[in-house]
Amino acid sequence: MTRHFLIVDDDPAFTRVLARAMTRRGFEVQVARDVATAVALAHQQAPDLATVDLKMEGPSGLCLIPQLKQLNSEVRILVLTGYASIATAVEAIKSGAHNYLPKPADADQILRALEGEAEASELNSDIPDTPMSVNRLEWEHIQKVLHEHEGNISATARALGMHRRTLQRKLAKHPVRR
Template structure:
């Protein structure tokens, strides 16, 4: 049986490296592209069967790249991964041809399950209680802080808050879900 080719398109090098290593251990042949511009030539040469596509990257977004990837390899299955989940982008990703849409962080098992899913699951568990606004805020601050490599001043600027306010928020424990 020929190897299944898996393309990872994500601008987070740590996530990409960990996912690629995990997939390789499971027998997949993997390639990584860090941008939409880099992904197209790789997809043409590599002809992937499966693709994870980051929604928000530097330059072109995953939603713009998705139809072009499917044009190159119409039979490949694509799952969109994002830290910026919204109903609108999830619906648009599915309309454009993605087989699924996952919020980060997602592990290898979740990604493979999303790619194998052929149709919707009416048995899908619905959360009893949505995440609190405080928890959502905490998660968002952590994500932006991570994007800025722990730089509090840059994170505060990006969030539009005073640096000391951010430092006070960071000194508190994470809000429970």
Template sequence: MSDRPRLLLVDDDLTFGEVLQKALVKRGFEVFVAQTVEEGLAQAARLTPEYAVIDLRIGHDSGLVLIKKLKELDANTRIVVLTGYASIATAVEAVKLGAVHYLTKPADADEIVAAFHKEEGDVGVAIKDKPLSARRMEWEYLQKVLLEHHGNISAAARALGMHRRTLQRKLDKRPVKE
């Protein structure tokens, strides 16, 4: 092991992971990459990283599980969540579980490194003039219900009164732009 800070990167996108790994190595980290939740858990237990970059959706699994496990291994691990599926519900849960920041893809290495060191919120963040669209609000609500049922699509579908496959189709789509 080197004296460089250890960083665990868990993302199922192989190309994105390789590019981000190289960029983070250039910024002084010793980077270990995993492409599944199971690989991420095994590496975390072996390495006890100081930093972690976790994709929110890893295949069909949730990166939120990793946040909780990493914090159990070492409460001082600085975790940034990256996602192409941003929602208010998942951002709130990620921070509640111990992530220091939540970034939407594409995020570059400099944004990620800066996010590791953010200690406080930014009161200068702009508040949007118009509310979310009805389609975006539906997507956000589906995400909230899914989180309430611990990622169990069947249970969430029952709670919503819809067929499981219908919910799955709605969740597989990218979030509606605001």
């Protein structure tokens, strides 16, 4: 029986490479570049496995998770993002995702995360021996407060006691290394 794999990501190069890799592994692959297209594809053929990018044009990939679960309660969903934070990882899992990986991730890592086959040593390999830097802690805190204010930049800036433009500048940067 063919398993269906849905890739939802706005990066054409990434989706092309991942789709090819999953097709070689025997999956029937569908690719969507936004939430609306993903919902339409999922209505045509409910996926067994899905990767969902967190930040895309339009709505966040997080809003897609409950919709995919509604179509197929057994779907296994992996959230992928280049903007990994603790707050978004927690929200992804609460929404129904089975796992969460920061980009870049290869096809084997994605399948292990989706199918729950990652060994404890592999999962713990990313835990640093030293604490996070002050800049990384600040970035994590900003992400948490932003999530609490449902993505509203102005409300988040007020809650943080920071000018809105300063917050936008900080959010435009990639996450700070640990």
